Amino acid sequence: MSVGHVARSFEQEGIPTVVIAVKAFENRMRSMALPRVLLTHELLGRPFGRPFDSERQTEVLEAALDLLEDATANGDIWEI
Amino acid sequence: MRQTEKESFEDFIKSFFYGSRSDLSFKFISDFSEDQASDFLVGLFKTLVDAVDDDDLAQVKQRIMEGQALSYGGGHLKGFTYEDGPFTPMEKPLAEARLSLLTSSGHFVDGDDPEPLGAKNMTQAQAESRIMEFIKEAPKLSVIPVDTPADRLRVRHGGYDTRGALKDPNAAFPLKRLKEIQAKGGFKALTPNAYSFVGACAQTRLLKETLPEWTADMKAAAPDAVVLVPV
Known part of the structure; x- marks a missing residue:
């Protein structure tokens, strides 16, 4: 929820954002009408996947960067 | 407390939320009814053995994710719900x-x-x-x-x-x-x-x-x- 406020504030001031959050946070993210959200099928505290799983961590980040570039309106939510 | 008086199942469930068994990966159990907590734990034990049999931890992860999602799925937003929100497009590739x-x-x-x-x-x-x-x-x-x-x-x-x-x-x-x-x-x-x-x-x-x-x-x-x- 805290980061949702940060995203809204940055966007209001003209800074594009992408939020990367575990799937468990989906309802919170949707309720806050965030611009771009990537939901990851991972456990709480590990939004980029298991420790030392650099392949997965990179995959998640690259998907987030794709979302950053592709989104055209508020509310684009992808899952990985 | 466990030494001197019998602990109820409800106390056991609650202890995962910043209590004697505090575990921030499983604190969601404290949100469950006794029946839900019982079902979750019994299901998790079965899943653990299946995971060993199948040499596949994905099913364990899935079960924990489902529990965690239940605890964050409710209406905890206390007024911070918005119909729409800002969007700033990327200006550069x-x-x-x-x-x-x-x-x-x-x-x-x-x-x-x-x-x-x-x-x-x-x-x-x-x-x-x-x-x-x-x-x-x-x-x-x-x-x-x-x-x-x-x-x-x-x-x-x-x-x-x-x-x-x-x-x-x-x-x-x-x-x-x-x-x-x-x-x-x-x-x-x-x-x-x-x-x-x-x-x-x-x-x-x-x-x-x-x-x-x-x-x-x-x-x-x-x-x-x-x-x-x-x-």
Whole structure:
């Protein structure tokens, strides 16, 4: 929820954002009408996947960067 | 207590939420009814044996994810629900873009402890035991130069299971992975600093006292976009 406020504030001031959050946070993210959200099928505290799983961590980040570039309106939510 | 009087199943369930069995990966069990908790635990035990039989941990992860989703699925937003929100388009292609990173994972640089609640050298266990004080305070933002070596990163957060982030910061604060993607041309540059704070904080104070300054500071850092990570 805290980061949702940060995203809204940055966007209001003209800074594009992408939020990367575990799937468990989906309802919170949707309720806050965030611009771009990537939901990851991972456990709480590990939004980029298991420790030392650099392949997965990179995959998640690259998907987030794709979302950053592709989104055209508020509310684009992808899952990985 | 376990020595002197018989513990009820309800007490057992509640003990996972900052109690005698505090476990921030499983604190959601305390939200369950006794029947739900019983079903979850029995199901988890069966899944563990299936996972050994099948040599496949994905089913264990799936069960834990389902439990965690149940605890965050309800209406805990206390008025912070919005019909619509702002959207700023990217003005540059990624290849020309400067990015920044901000997480609520509670990372900071060794020697630059934000000293929450005025406490020096607070431990993870102390942060967990004082979680109700954290959620009444405005958060502090830690500035983390992007060239900080991984072994100088510290993490402390009383609201989530930090064990994964302690083993590998990139599980929650993926600075190294971002630098690798930049090095292979995924985007142009990072801002000189990344940022982190403890997301368990007073929401209204965050909105009114803290965010205007953070937003001004981020504008001054002038990234073309920010990667935000709630943890």
